[in-house]
Amino acid sequence: MNTEYLRIENEGCQAEIARAAELLRAGELVAIPTETVYGLAANALDAAAVEKIFQAKGRPQDNPLIVHAADAADLAPLVKRMDSRVPALAKAFWPGPLTVILPKADCIPDIVSAGLDSVALRVPAHPAARAIIRAAGCPLAAPSANSSGKPSPTTAQHVLHDLDGKIAAVADGGACAVGVESTVLSLLGETPKILRPGGVSPAQLAEVLGEVETDRAVLEPLQAGVPLLSPGTKYQHYAPRAKLTLVRGTAQAFAAFTRENSAGAAALCFAEDLPLLSLPAVSCGGKADGAQQAQRLFDALRELDEWDITRIWAHAPAPQGIGLAVYNRLLRAAGFDMITL
DSSP: OOOEEEEOOSTTOHHHHHHHHHHHHTTOOEEEOOSSSOEEEEETTOHHHHHHHHHHHTOOTTSOOEEEOSSGGGGGGGBSSOOTTHHHHHHHHOSSSEEEEEEBOTTSOHHHHTTOSEEEEEOOOOHHHHHHHHHHTSOEEOOBSSSTTSOOOSSHHHHHHHHTTTSSEEEEOOSOSSOSOOEEEEOSSSSOEEEEOOSSOHHHHHHHHSOOEEOGGGTSOOOTTOOOOSTTSSSOOSOOSSEEEEEESOHHHHHHHHHHTOTTEEEEEOGGGGGGOOSOEEEOSOTTOHHHHHHHHHHHHHHHHTSSOSEEEEEOOOSSTTHHHHHHHHHHHTTTOEEEO
């Protein structure tokens, strides 16, 4: 398959938007930019088209997908009943990096929801994504546009590295602004529960909803027998080729540890760590700048994939604010392998 390259700098690129929409209506896969990461999109109401997502990514079919709409008003037909908390969330966070889980309508194919009675929904903030959804005239199921388990793509070039020749087209809308996937919030219970941290922090959600729980699977492996309600909670995700271990400790302790364990290794670190390190290293940004860490994380992991190394020591960020999402992604990339100094 020849993967078409469509440069969509803004909503004015009508020919490219129309071509992406045409392919989606024809049941093909198109990688689209969002503010979080690039998504591998298919018509969410077409089970055969959605099946192609799993084939192209090598994704397990018990891993549910997120359905994207252009506007919050477009979500009502996709759910069995609209939760009373959604309007406040929509006003505060949509378009933006928040996904909510609600009881699904019959129009959602089982392959989208992994056979569950619920569906994950969001309204992306990237104008090109919303323009493509509107032009296609259907909601889009869109997990990250990468090979399953690998670092998520935050540029069109990342997508092509993994999926060139496997999908119909990639729409290049530039680098993703947030850099980690959306926060997934279940509204199936009385108390809202964060299943996956992302671009909207627990504190931000609490300001709108009051009490908000964080599922234990955010910081621990999913327990056996627990249903998989959200993507990014069961399998190892975001992993580079080299073995990654998360290391908790001060800058000085991290530097000393990596000095003693530098054979075949590189570091994923904070900007403040770089002057202290004696091994090759990539920085995600300042220690106190969670937004920069999130925006840089997957690009840094993909950069490390180009190096001749067998081990990555990753300096653990503080699991606070959007830093919780960065910490969660590193835990998943490490397969929960962590050292405390």
